[in-house]
Amino acid sequence: EVYLIVLLIDERPEEVTDMQRSVDGEVISSTFDEPAQRHVQVAEMVIEKAKRLVEHKKDVLILLDSITRLARAYNTVIPPSGKVLSGGLDSNALQKPKRFFGAARNIEEGGSLTIMATALIDTGSRMDDVIFEEFKGTGNMELHLDRRLVDKRVWPAIDVNRSGTRKEELLLDAEELRRIYILRKVLSDMNPVEAMELLTNRMARTKTNAEFGREARCAGGSRWRRLKSDRMVRISWKATM
Numbered sequence: 001e002v003y004l005i006v007l008l009i010d011e012r013p014e015e016v017t018d019m020q021r022s023v024d025g026e027v028i029s030s031t032f033d034e035p036a037q038r039h040v041q042v043a044e045m046v047i048e049k050a051k052r053l054v055e056h057k058k059d060v061l062i063l064l065d066s067i068t069r070l071a072r073a074y075n076t077v078i079p080p081s082g083k084v085l086s087g088g089l090d091s092n093a094l095q096k097p098k099r100f101f102g103a104a105r106n107i108e109e110g111g112s113l114t115i116m117a118t119a120l121i122d123t124g125s126r127m128d129d130v131i132f133e134e135f136k137g138t139g140n141m142e143l144h145l146d147r148r149l150v151d152k153r154v155w156p157a158i159d160v161n162r163s164g165t166r167k168e169e170l171l172l173d174a175e176e177l178r179r180i181y182i183l184r185k186v187l188s189d190m191n192p193v194e195a196m197e198l199l200t201n202r203m204a205r206t207k208t209n210a211e212f213g214r215e216a217r218c219a220g221g222s223r224w225r226r227l228k229s230d231r232m233v234r235i236s237w238k239a240t241m
Contacts, residue, residue, distance in 0.1 A: 003053055003060045007046050009039050010069035039073035040096075047100050054111040062104075064117040071097045071131045087126030094134050101138065122147075141165040146192040159192040160199065 004025030008016055016029040030042040043064075050060045064070070075093035083091040104115040117139075119132045136142075142163060149157035161184070169177055187195045 001059070003058050005046060005050060005060065005062045007043065007062055007064045009043060009064070009066065009073065010034075011065065036073040036076035039070065040077055043070055043073075043100060044096075047103055050113055051103065054107055054113045056111065058111040060111065060113045062113070062115045062117075064100075064115060066120055067097060067101060067117040067135060068120040068128055068131050070100070072127070075127075085130055087128075087130045089127050089130050094131070098134075098138075101135065140167070148191075148193055149196055152193055154193060154196050154200070156196070158196060160187055160195045161190075161192065 004023070006019055006023055006025055006027045008019065008027065008029040008031075010032045011029060013031045013033070016027065016031060019029075020027045028042060028046055030039045046062065050062055053060050071089075071094055074096050075088075075090050078090060078092055078096075081090055081092045085091055101115055101117060104113050106112040117135075119135055120128050121132050142165075144159040144162040145157045146159040147157075149155075149159075165171070168180070172180065187198075190198070
């Protein structure tokens with residue numbers, strides 16, 4: 001059983017209320033009308049609580065929205081170092097956000113801490129771009145959302161080609177991994193909207209991952225060769241904690 005903590009930083013009050021009513025977990029927030037010092041205080045309280053739970057052999061998951069706003073808050077409250085990066089970001093502003101994000105780990109003879117954090121991009125702010133670049137590649141999994149999918153009301157709005165996980169060979173067996181590689185080659189020639197529409201349509205026709213995998217195995221060589229034209233695609237995936 002996983003202990004879920006949803007940490008909302010600099011969010012709208014109505015978003016916090018909606019999350020509290022819809023999420024089966026602990027929702028902790030510091031809304032946009034609170035000062036930056038409060039954002040920092042709440043975040044540090046949450047990470048210390050999570051560490052104590054892990055020490056008591058609990059598996060903890062923190063959903064943070066967002067690491068960008070948390071970094072902005074630290075940029076406001078830390079003493080100036082005299083060195084300012086592009087976008088007005090102090091060179092020391094990311095030290096504690098990185099420590100927060102880097103606290104995620106699996107403890108031998110203990111529990112585990114998993115952190116999933118959102119990062120804002122394409123906001124028109126150079127500071128946000130710098131923050132994103134600093135955290136890019138530091139996680140074990142990256143999930144990219146695409147506004148074009150949102151505008152077309154295609155859910156989930158995931159850019160499949162830019163998303164992925166490290167060490168996927170540890171999560172999938174050899175046959176599943178082979179099918180994933182084939183599928184990624186096919187999807188690489190599509191734009192994000194086409195790729196997600198194709199996947200959701202095909203996944204809707206099966207009830208389980210195993211059934212999905214069996215259909216993928218039944219797809220012969222000639223069928224795979226026609227993938228780009230008739231969009232006959234299957235995907236197999238497995239979620240693990």
